[in-house]
Amino acid sequence: MTSSEQRLAAIRGGVPARRHNARTIAALTGNPGCTRRAVLDGAGVDKPKLAERIGFPARFGQSRFAITRGNAFEAQVKADGGAQLLRLVAERLGVPPGERADWTDLGADDLPDRHRRSRAVLTAAVPAGPDEPAALFDHPLLGLDVAGRRVHLEPDLVAARLAGRFHVVEIKSFPVIDGQADPGKVAAAAIQSAVYVLALRELLAVEGHDPELVSHDVVLVCPRDFANQPVASLLDVRKQLLVLRRQLDRMARIDTLLAAVPEEFTADLTADPATLTAALSTVEARYAPDCLAACELAYFCRHEAREQTAALGRPVREALGGVPTVPEVLALATGERTPEPEQAEAAALLRAAARLRAEALGLPA
Ligand code: SF4
Numbered sequence: 001m002t003s004s005e006q007r008l009a010a011i012r013g014g015v016p017a018r019r020h021n022a023r024t025i026a027a028l029t030g031n032p033g034c035t036r037r038a039v040l041d042g043a044g045v046d047k048p049k050l051a052e053r054i055g056f057p058a059r060f061g062q063s064r065f066a067i068t069r070g071n072a073f074e075a076q077v078k079a080d081g082g083a084q085l086l087r088l089v090a091e092r093l094g095v096p097p098g099e100r101a102d103w104t105d106l107g108a109d110d111l112p113d114r115h116r117r118s119r120a121v122l123t124a125a126v127p128a129g130p131d132e133p134a135a136l137f138d139h140p141l142l143g144l145d146v147a148g149r150r151v152h153l154e155p156d157l158v159a160a161r162l163a164g165r166f167h168v169v170e171i172k173s174f175p176v177i178d179g180q181a182d183p184g185k186v187a188a189a190a191i192q193s194a195v196y197v198l199a200l201r202e203l204l205a206v207e208g209h210d211p212e213l214v215s216h217d218v219v220l221v222c223p224r225d226f227a228n229q230p231v232a233s234l235l236d237v238r239k240q241l242l243v244l245r246r247q248l249d250r251m252a253r254i255d256t257l258l259a260a261v262p263e264e265f266t267a268d269l270t271a272d273p274a275t276l277t278a279a280l281s282t283v284e285a286r287y288a289p290d291c292l293a294a295c296e297l298a299y300f301c302r303h304e305a306r307e308q309t310a311a312l313g314r315p316v317r318e319a320l321g322g323v324p325t326v327p328e329v330l331a332l333a334t335g336e337r338t339p340e341p342e343q344a345e346a347a348a349l350l351r352a353a354a355r356l357r358a359e360a361l362g363l364p365a
Contacts, residue, residue: 004254005148008043013268017044020151025144026191029243030294032250035260036285037295042147042254045267047296054273054280056303058296070173077171077221077230078158082136084230085158085169089219090134092232095163102135108154114141115152122159122166122200123207130164137161142199147251155196160219166204168196169219176222176231184293186220186235193218194240216241260284289313320346 008017020041028041040047051058077085082103090096106118118140125135137160142153158169170193174185197218201211216238224231251257262282266275280300287305289312291298305311309320309329322342323329331337332347333354339347358364 004258007258008147008254011039011043011265011267012045013266013270015046015269017149018046019044020146022153022155022192022195025146025151025153025195025244025248026188027294028146028251029191029240029247031286031288031291032243032247034284034286034295035257036280036283036301037297038247038251038257039261039265039283040267040297042251042257043267044147044149046269049269050267050276051296051300053269054277054300056297056300058298066173073173073223073228073230074171076228078138082138082158085221086134086136086160086162088221088230088232089160089167089169090162092219092234093162093167093217102133103138104135105138106140108139114139115143118142119203119207122203123209125161126204126209126213127161127164127166132161132164135161136169140200142196142203144195144199144202144248145252146248147254153195153199159196159200164213166200166214167217167219168193168200168214169221170196171221171230174222175226176224176233178225181222181233188293189220190218190235190237191240191244193220193235194237194244197237198241198244287311288317319349322346323350 024041028037031037040050048058104121106121107114118137122137122140125137136158138158140155140159142155144151144153158171160167160169170189172185172189174182197214197216200214204213205211216236218235218237219232220235221230221232223229260283264279265282266279268276271279277300280297281304285297285301285304287298287301287308288310291301295301302311307326309323309326310317320329322340323332323346328337329350332339332343333350335351
């Protein structure tokens with residue numbers, strides 16, 4: 001064990017590291033500048049349990065109903081040996097689907113076997129040219145390194161070989177209504193798909209194939225309107241791949257991250273809540289409203305950052321650059337405080353806004 005590994009094990013109290021999956025890897029990109037999150041995720045700390053222990057339990061996750069509906073939709077889309085799925089994907093990519101597609105289910109059994117089988121089957125299927133027959137591969141098991149640990153990804157995805165390239169196909173149960181889907185859900189699907197694209201590219205590269213054979217265009221299949229009729233759309237995940245690579249590289253340099261963390265820092269779940277809270281506050285965080293949908297510690301960090309202007313979101317942080325706290329904002333708006341030279345512009349805007357508010361409400365200026 002390296003000294004970093006020892007330190008990470010000590011941080012989580014000697015218990016085994018929590019396993020990542022595509023959703024948690026995708027979530028790593030939600031706030032890449034946050035050291036607190038990078039260290040806790042790098043150490044494999046059970047963040048949902050940590051949040052609960054310190055009195056700020058996470059409040060997100062899929063409902064049982066949504067999971068059941070998602071599984072039913074996925075089974076429907078994959079029925080008929082993937083014939084309907086192939087037609088949808090081919091139509092969306094603008095390529096002929098061919099007579100029929102080979103459907104290979106890589107199974108749901110033991111990790112090492114399935115990983116070996118996935119690698120063998122997918123590399124044997126690397127297309128030699130655009131005329132190769134279409135093929136669909138269900139339940140492949142892929143892998144990625146996160147903070148020096150190998151993470152197995154068990155996607156429900158189908159990797160499709162069409163027109164000489166592999167495409168990741170992601171099946172989601174949120175609806176596309178009048179051609180529009182919830183932008184937040186599409187963004188989450190895009191980053192999760194990018195995790196699969198990256199893992200599939202790495203698999204090909206390790207076996208000596210061109211990673212670019214895996215397209216950055218992901219096919220997203222969702223139910224249309226309020227029926228269960230599937231509809232496919234294309235997502236270009238190049239931007240997500242860049243962000244993901246950058247964050248994984250950062251986590252790979254765990255020594256650098258640990259250098260910013262006090263030696264006695266602990267996230268040991270057997271410690272008392274006050275010790276854990278005090279320890280967390282010694283590691284820099286960058287709370288933003290986006291954290292609420294992406295990180296289990298969001299309610300704790302929001303509470304901690306409640307007087308910080310950054311906690312109100314990027315537009316507010318940018319508009320109030322150089323004014324870090326809400327009490328300072330209020331003091332500048334009322335003129336009780338003289339702005340520093342670099343706060344002059346923000347202060348003028350705040351005073352104007354306060355004047356307008358007073359006029360609108362009929363209050364003394
Ligand atoms: S919730 Fe806290 S730890 Fe998580 S990313 Fe946001 S600031 Fe960082």
